[in-house]
Amino acid sequence: MNKSPLINGWPLFWWLALVPAGFMVRASLLTDLSSPDGISAMIQYSVRWAVPLIFLITATSAMARLFPNIVTRWLLRNRRYVGLAFATAMAWQGAFIFWISVGHPDHYYTNIYFLRDELEGSSGYLFLVAMIVTSFSFGRRYLSAAHWRVLHRSGVYFLWAYPFSVYWWNTAYYGSDLWLDYLFYGLGFTAFALRIAAWGKSRRQPQQNISGHTVGGTLLVAGGLVLAMTGSLWQESVSAFLLAPTSSQTLELWLPFWPFQPFLPLLLIGLGTWLLTLNEKSVPSETQVAT
Structure with missing residues (x-):
């Protein structure tokens, strides 16, 4: 796992980006995209491919500290490529949101658009774009090492918080009957709890x-x-x-x-x-x- 070129670096990115893309294309062909309900379904479907990746990114450094082994070191080394794959999954969501807002504005602004959600979602995309640009040398050179860490840590926290809060509301308020909502809520909670545990480990006195x-x-x-x-x-x-x-x-x-x-x-x-x-x-x- 440490040395295989097929699951490290850019090949790993392409695996994580193209496999979901294949499923997205298949789902699009099986969905009525002429209706706003069909596009809304695709927005929700695209999120299900993105959420596990941001939760994994959130937990990666903590797992490497708490459970140092070949797998966690591999994850830590490839975190950048997992993050870029997450960005491609979010691009699918962004494309369908744009589609429904332009193609079905009445439905979008009546049934989907809420100012609070728009602020949270737009802020998340701004963080995501900034993190993508500064993941490459041409963007990173404009930031000091400290500023880069602040941007990426803040971005990861915000991008984790948005789906985590959504799934919390789905389970705690709406009483969702979808098992995926409970699974994703549990994964999101565990991801941040691991960060707290790793922080505690670094503080613990002998x-x-x-x-x-x-x-x-x-x-x-x-x-x-x-x-x-x-x-x-x-x-x-x-x-x-x-x-x-x-x-x-x-x-x-x-x-x-x-x-x-x-x-x-x-x-x-x-x-x-x-x-x-x-x-x-x-x-x-x-x-x-x-x-």
Whole structure:
């Protein structure tokens, strides 16, 4: 796997780009693209090819840190090509969105278009274009190494957050009966949870003792996991509470993902991980404070 030219670099990109393209062409031939419903179905179908790739990209560096082996090192080395394959899958979605917005504007603006979704989707495509351009030397030379890392990390987070939040709403709010919605939600959650775990591993001190931080952190992580599996039970009450202020309702219209309900379980897990890996030596004791 390390040396085979068929599954490394550009050959890997072509595998990941052309196989979904073949399925997309086949699905297009079997779908009535003269109707807006048919084009909408193709938009959803194209997303199913893109989402696993962005979740894999999100988790790659974390898996390499948590589980260093030949597979994770291979993934890390080829992350750029997986990312470019993800971009081609998103291009299919963009093409069908353009098709329905131009060919069936009444249907699009009546049944599909929402300002909040447009802001989130457009922001995602802007990130994607910037990341594609700076994945090549002609674009990367305009950014410092630090700026490049900020752009690509921010882009990955945003591009992960959009489908993850969609599948969270599908499962927690709409009660979807599609198993793929639950699978993709679980994959998206796992991808970011792995990043938190890798971050925790980099912070963890050797031979840490059990303390109040350990207990509190464990409870927060456990609580986050429970919330992640029971979104349908708490989303309505939490959403009502978070959107009660008028200012919050205004932000919901303009700020992507506000008020961040899908991400609350991960926030708890992150806080718990921070407590679990808190360096006791950095916390002054009562004697030190008194002194």
